[in-house]
Amino acid sequence: MGLRNRSVGAVAVLAVSALGLAACGQSSGGDSGGTIELTIAQNAIAGGKNAAAADFLANWVVPKFEAAEKAKGKEVKVKFVPSGVDDEQYKTKLSLDLKSGKGADVIDLDGIWAGEFAEAGYIKPLSDVVGAGAESWDGWQQIPESVQGLATFNGKKYALPVGTDGRVLYFNKTLFQKAGLPADWQPKSWQEILDAGAKLKSAGVPVPIQINAGTAMGEATSMQGVLPLLAGAGGEVQKDGKWTGASQPLKDALGLYQKIYGGSGLGDPKLQQEAKGRDKSFQQFAGGKIGILMEGDYFWRGVVNPKDGVAKMADRDQTVGYALIPAMEPGKGLRGQDFVSMSGGALRTVNPNSKHPKEAFDLLAFTLSPDALKEETKDGNVRITPRTDVNKEILAGEPLLTFISEKVLPLTAYRPPVAVYPQVSAALQEATAAVVGGTAPDQAAADYQKKLEGIVGGAGNIAS
Amino acid sequence: MAQAISPPEALEDAPARRYSSDAAGLGRLRAGAFVAPALALIAVFLVFPALWVLYLGLTNYRLTGVAAAEPQLVGLDNFVKAVSDPAFWNSTWLTVQFVLGSAVIGQVVLGFTIAWLMRDRTGPLKRTVEGLVILAWILPSAVVSFLWVALLDRDGGTLQALLHVPGLAPLLDHPMLSIVIFNTWRGAAFSMMLYGAALGNVPPSHLESARLAGASGWQQLRDVVFPHIRGHILTNLLLISLWTFNDFTPFMLTAGGPDGQTEVLAVHVYKVALQGSELGYGAAVSTVILLINLVVAVFYLRLLRSKK
């Protein structure tokens, strides 16, 4: 009998705890004594994704900031909350946290999420959260207008930009030499890209041109594919609040895809369909099988980086050339430009639920101070920071990043930061997939418009 | 001997008491106490959130944006949208192929075959075979996707090397067949284990007497084993169909492509709910999957009961 009673008792306890009455768990961000506790979260983790950023935060920012605050007479304790997953999953988690009034005091997010997070009330204008201190931050003067735009929604600043990037055409100089093409190649029109591709092809290069297409590569198809081409044809995915449907620029962009993947042999249509296609395109470029590749500066820093890239090229600096992405024809690009690009960038902001918004903003500003940025980007971790003063110093030894910061950023464009953009982007990717699969560009563009109407709420929101 | 199995007889027309069941003298009250902890957990962590999902299916809820702050009831709009979307029907048809091919045919047959072959063996052979089959099942999806890309890859894949067929690209040319075989490989372990355990419950004496009576292997299967494990077959079919319907791993292999040729419903939901953040619509599609599963369950019940 005793056995039974005990067991039934244990079962009852478990059942009760299941109902949450005895559940444990703690919410973050509490105070202990006079110490202010802050947390900072990034999609970075030691030993994994963005490891260098994680190490920098844990080993430099945290102790230095605590010491700096102590010197001011404040007892502050900072905890870094690492994470290292897919951006989509990070976004999901961040949304759920913010929705429930949780999350770290200082958070990182992709610039493209700013609009939808703001609309949902997950993030608020810095002036509301922090007060006047945010507007008068001395760093703003160093950040170019266009980069500030990343953090601005409906005319209000929601965050500080953490950095930016740009897209170019990479090419393999060894293969170019074999095909009789110059090492300082700079195409001025799409036709010149195709011509170079044809020469590479006759020189026996297996994949002359790789411009991302299809759905398997996801946003990489949009950012390093259809969007720069759309801009090159003078189009934009959204303009003055109206979405672009089956416009001529879109048809032109899809037309270029057809010229590359539609049986000309200039590109490899199957690579666009493979789930690991982008990884393989990197391996193939590093292996000398791809002539021309459209990619962002990440490709240079993280992929073919001879030190720690995922597809290392020991002779990167000698072999890999880069050129601006030309408009369809000179002067036909977006805003009448000869060359185009697309950019994105991360943001860092203060969680509206933070108990110590002022101190959190101090921490945020501290991570973007010149000293911090210089420290973060040393030892081969160079990237384009938001600050012109810092960029001048740190990019000096980096030819590609200097090129992007000086030549590409002035003519780049950004995606519309609104909630439906991911779906619009997916529809664009489907249009490229259709063209690679043999659909005529005009038809694919018409199908895209139809899909677009469903996404953005009717034909009224689409420019004719 | 009294038929000791009860394919869980559903809903109506089951005879009130087919066997003298309550041998341990449990009584309803104590039976209730036995069931209570499981039911409590299920009520809080399953029924409640599941009903919430059904409710979300009636709203335009999104993870972000305006609709995240103020979701609105939209009635059956999501369902109408799903039913009028050719992509949804395409996904449904692909899912039917996927479930029939990989779960009903692949996993059940392969799992039972292995369990049957290994039924009275011990020692290293049995442990090797079972260990490998289980390994395929317990490896995390992230690793498994690398394994199968390495196997089926179009340049340098192991299969290509073994068969000496250059240009062989199964994932692109036969994507559905690829994920069916993949999922058979991946999931056969569960059926193997379930049937293995079920065969362990078949009294050896029955098989022995059948063998002495000169029954062939097939006859033993049909006359002794099958009646004894019919309940398990039903359970097995039900569960793996259900799981395969909701299985998302093909996404790791093909990303739903090429051109949506492997975008089964679970992948479709992932794309709209996680990538497109349309949680309301995703919940509605999940509800439709639930309804399809209900139909499948009823079908299995009728099928296996009619043979009695």
Next chain:
Amino acid sequence: MTRFVLGRIGFYTLIAVLLAFFTIPLLWLAAAPFTSDPTYEVRVPDFTLDNFRAILEHPYALPSLLNSLMLAVGTALLVVVFAALAAYALSRVRLPGRDALLYALLLLSSIITGTAAMVPLFQLAVELNLIDSQFGVILILTGGLLPAAIFMLKDFMDSTPKSYEESARVFGASPLQIVRHVVVPLVRPGLATIAVWAVANVWGNFLMPYLLLSDVEKQPAAVIMYTLYTEGGQANLTLLSTFGLLYSVPVVLMYLFVSKKYGFRFHGGIKR
């Protein structure tokens, strides 16, 4: 005699084919961890141990395996105990609406594992203060696995003979004692199956632990596995393959142990 020989040949051919089918895809996992700079191609390894050194130096890899073990064992225990009790009671006593209820729960359990359920589950965890609690993850995972576990175990309970229970009852054993000492030994293969099944389900689960556990010190290996990518989403195959190997070893060992000790075989001696 010839029939016997042919049968043997057929048997071993079948076994050989099966072994090949299950082994060939695993080759990559056997080779890549021992290869420097592995790619998607299966190559003869150069037997480097650098990859393992890198994993040993990884700050979260090995602790995360312990976390996985904790979640898996905790969930498996709860699932087996609660499901066994419930399945036994449901098998022996006709509670009103039993079968319809079981089917409904089973169908609902499939919705809860899908992507669409993450918001309700997360907010539920917030309300119950189970965020960042491994116990909370165990409870949520258990809730999702229980219906199927009860369903499977009920079959095993249904097919055990009741005569032992009757005799035990005659000797004055209480129902719980009967379950422990009479029923459990009889359905041991079933219990072992459920336990392994529960562990395998938890072991590979990424989304729930990731959403519910913010503290990296508490996250299981499935979550850490997803961090071994670059900022652009490219897999670090060196770490991934090696960690994948380490990740699978505990579960295989557990299976072999459980299989040897508890089940998956005839437990002879029962005569009916």
